[in-house]
Amino acid sequence: xxxxxxxxxxxxxxxxxxxxxxxxxxxxxxxxxxxxxxxxxxxxxxxxxxxxxxxxxxxxxxxxxxxxxxxxxxxxxxxxxxxxxxxxxxxxxxxxxxxxxxxxxxxxxxxxxxxxxxxxxxxxxxxxxxxxxxxxxxxxxxxxxxxxxxxxxxxxxxxxxxxxxxxxxxxxxxxxxxxxxxxxxxxxxxxxxxxxxxxxxxxxxxxxxxxxxxxxxxxxxxxxxxxxxxxxxxxxxxxxxxxxxxxxxxxxxxxxxxxxxxxxxxxxxxxxxxxxxxxxxxxxxxxxxxxxxxxxxxxxxxxxxxxxxxxxxxxxxxxxxxxxxxxxxxxxxxxxxxxxxxxxxxxxxxxxxxxxxxxxxxxxxxxxxxxxxxxxxxxxxxxxxxxxxxxxxxxxxxxxxxxxxxxxxxxxxxxxxxxxxxxxxxxxxxxxxxxxxxxxxxxxxxxxxxxxxxxxxxxxxxxxxxxxxxxxxxxxxxx
Ligand code: BGP
Numbered sequence: 001x002x003x004x005x006x007x008x009x010x011x012x013x014x015x016x017x018x019x020x021x022x023x024x025x026x027x028x029x030x031x032x033x034x035x036x037x038x039x040x041x042x043x044x045x046x047x048x049x050x051x052x053x054x055x056x057x058x059x060x061x062x063x064x065x066x067x068x069x070x071x072x073x074x075x076x077x078x079x080x081x082x083x084x085x086x087x088x089x090x091x092x093x094x095x096x097x098x099x100x101x102x103x104x105x106x107x108x109x110x111x112x113x114x115x116x117x118x119x120x121x122x123x124x125x126x127x128x129x130x131x132x133x134x135x136x137x138x139x140x141x142x143x144x145x146x147x148x149x150x151x152x153x154x155x156x157x158x159x160x161x162x163x164x165x166x167x168x169x170x171x172x173x174x175x176x177x178x179x180x181x182x183x184x185x186x187x188x189x190x191x192x193x194x195x196x197x198x199x200x201x202x203x204x205x206x207x208x209x210x211x212x213x214x215x216x217x218x219x220x221x222x223x224x225x226x227x228x229x230x231x232x233x234x235x236x237x238x239x240x241x242x243x244x245x246x247x248x249x250x251x252x253x254x255x256x257x258x259x260x261x262x263x264x265x266x267x268x269x270x271x272x273x274x275x276x277x278x279x280x281x282x283x284x285x286x287x288x289x290x291x292x293x294x295x296x297x298x299x300x301x302x303x304x305x306x307x308x309x310x311x312x313x314x315x316x317x318x319x320x321x322x323x324x325x326x327x328x329x330x331x332x333x334x335x336x337x338x339x340x341x342x343x344x345x346x347x348x349x350x351x352x353x354x355x356x357x358x359x360x361x362x363x364x365x366x367x368x369x370x371x372x373x374x375x376x377x378x379x380x381x382x383x384x385x386x387x388x389x390x391x392x393x394x395x396x397x398x399x400x401x402x403x404x405x406x407x408x409x410x411x412x413x414x415x416x417x418x419x420x421x422x423x424x425x426x427x428x429x430x431x432x433x434x435x436x437x438x439x440x441x442x443x444x445x446x447x448x449x450x451x452x453x454x455x456x457x458x459x460x461x462x463x464x465x466x467x468x469x470x471x472x473x474x475x476x477x478x479x
Contacts, residue, residue: 004413005476010124010420012084013077013427013444014378015066016131016176020430021090022063027106030096032133033144033192035061039436045185046436048139057451058436064429064447065457070114072459073428076445078121080465081472085123086377086423087114088131088176091157098135098153103160111161115168125169126377126423128241129158129225131176132189132433144192145181145214148298151221158225166233173314173377174222177243179271181218187211189433191218212293219274220301223308237311240275241377244268244315244366246358250324250340260323269369276313276370278306313370316378316425317405320345320358350382350440356404363412363419373420379405380425382432382440385462393446393462402468406476424468428459444468 018024018034025031031052039058040046052061066073077085091098093107118125134144142149162172180186187193191214226238247263249256265283273281279302288295321339322329330341345353359379366374381401385393402424413419426442429449434440438451444465449455470478 010084014086017090023067024061088128226308
């Protein structure tokens, strides 16, 4: 089959600083909200703690030592043929407390080295400015994005890194999975709101009012930095980043269809309607009214949102869910979100429903709505990998998952979707965002690191490494 991926299509992988780098207290980095998470399981999701607890199982802030091994890692992804690498900048490496007067030079210098190394391998960086973390001080002192003051701190941080890396980075994303901030657990990771997060996870409640207010501040911040970038650095391409969970109605009962539409709006469209179209969508008014949400909107906020429309749309895609209004509608589990079970789909070991066709549907729906270039910036399969006697990982399950999703993208391109890139989540095994575990592995590159903290951090090429290498070399034709 001939390839129909366009020439120059970006093939790569995606990571986040707090899950990858380690070195959490080195070279002047301040603690981030992520360093304060306890590990979690399905029954006890992660929580923010007051103290950093280094001896816990799942010591997330150890990462997989990319901070010291970035040259080896970048050489490996270059060997696979990557043309794009998605990574985030750790905000607290640059501004250790978030409200500091001056940036931390050692932190800035680290990303100089990483970007230079990527460039030397002809790999385009795609940089997330805030990927599920912020300086912990901002959480403690201001309750994260619940405070309007965060807008200014974020602007200062962005302006610093834009200026510093203007010749090294072109593609930027403002907030990772911003829409997850609408969910209770997601709000903790995305917006750093800890008020209301005490007590057992099952009792977690934050008000919708607080969550949507925090999000409003993020939309304004995003609008401002996107508008600033467009004006000052016209070569920059600025994107949003949403967690897209496609919803199907459980039955053809019109009530299920209506409920599905509401869920699609709440989960998938609300944030991107704002960031792509530059205004709150019409349906938001009724949702706010019926849920007692009264946003405090500052003078100029809506103009900032209108001026800061993104250039391209990016999203993570792992699963789909169902929405039903009938008795007995069973739930399935994601990390920050929940959906309904679909009997036609298989699941990963963590209960995420695998749905490559849903990716094609999603790409078409998104492109129909926005008509701007799209990137899939996260997609992947968490699984427990075992090293075999030949010091290999025979991860046929991951290869099958990858190929099916590549095929779905090819079909979407044939449908006419303007898809410009694909970055697989976690090309190097890293710490799970949802649970803090290491054993939930996504990588094409195995890392010898385990949940009890043991391991040498040695890197091993899995079978999927070679499968992805072939897919990239053939520009998506093989596989
Ligand atoms: C997304 C996050 C990532 C990543 C991925 C996999 O929601 O943006 O940071 O971790 O999900 O999730 P998990 O690590 O919980 O398996």
